[in-house]
Amino acid sequence: MRRGDVDLHAQTCGDHGGPAVVLLHGLGGWYGEWTRTAAALxxxxQVVAFDQRGHGLSTTRPVETSRGAHAADVVAVLDALGVARATLVGQSAGGHTALVTAATYPDRVERLVLVEAAVGGGDLTGHQATIEWFRSWPASIASADELADLLGSTADVAATWWDGLASAPNGRRPRWDLSVLEAVLTGIGHREHWDEWDAVRCPTALVRGTRSAIPDAQVARMLQRSGVTLHRVEAGHDLHLENPSSWLDTFExxxxI
Incomplete structure (x- = not known):
């Protein structure tokens, strides 16, 4: 679908008369990360997964990269599919998008599931390290094994990332533009979005890996609000890919609830 100057690539499946669930990937990711989750649901x-602006098969270099633009994209996808309300599930940066959407468009969000995600802000040195890691990616990656080494992940996790890359002469290459990733991360990281968190009124689940990248202090403050539950999965930041069975059990x- 098209929204303004941005094409948004979405995939849907499931019972189109059933409750809707929207799945939002993290920074540098793509909708295919949620294939196993979508099949289970x-x-x-009704399951919707789409490439957020600047990612995957959506517009790679959008002019607008703000948090508000990402939230408006979610609502535009819901509108295009005729969905009035949905459960939003987002991992990492996708979770932040889900949070901002729930705060800005409360009538459109039934439930919020934040997977290794919180209110943003934090250590600018850490954000820069993330960008430098993305910068270290070669222009062409020869194989999924090479990608696994780059990710420091298992073959199964690397295979999912591999499927989201574009074809290149000597293998595959990232679809994202580094400047866009940096702009998105800056929007998330320049402050802690507590005003948005306080505006959320729907039931919210926090799903953390046992090797979580999310600050404990943020989680503790988030749990002070009524209607918020905490769940743990034996995994790291990409818990939906690292331990899909436990993730799916937790999600169910x-x-x-």
Whole structure:
């Protein structure tokens, strides 16, 4: 679909008369990260996964990279599909998008599931390290094994990332533009978005890895609000890819609360 100057690539599956779930990937990711999750949900729910602006098959170099633009994209996808309200599930940067969407468009969000995600802000040195890591990616990656070494991940996790890369003469290459990733991360990291968090009114689940990248202090403050639950998965930051079975069990628990 098209919104302004941006094409948004979305995939849908499942019961189109059932409750809707929107799946939002993290920085540098793509909608295919959620393939296993979508398949598990499809028998009972309408599932939507899309490449956020600057990622995947959506417009790679959008002019606007603000948090507000990302949230408006979510609502535009819902509108295009005729979905009035949805559960938003976001990992890392996608979780921040889900949070801002729930705060800005409360009537459109039934439930919020933040997977290794919180209110942003934090250590600018850490954000710069993230960008430098993305900068270290070669122009062409020869194989999924090479990508696994780059990610420091298992073959299964690397295979999912590999499938999201574009073809290159000697292998595959990232689809994202580094300047866009940096702009997105700056929007998330320049402050802690507590005003947005305080504006959220829907039930919210925090799903953390046991090797979480999310500050404990932020999680503790988030849990002070009523209607917020905390769940743990034995994994790191990409817990939906690192331990998909435990993630899916946890997610089913969240949806049944």
């Amino acid at each position: 499809a028998p009972r729910r 628990t969240v949806l049944s």
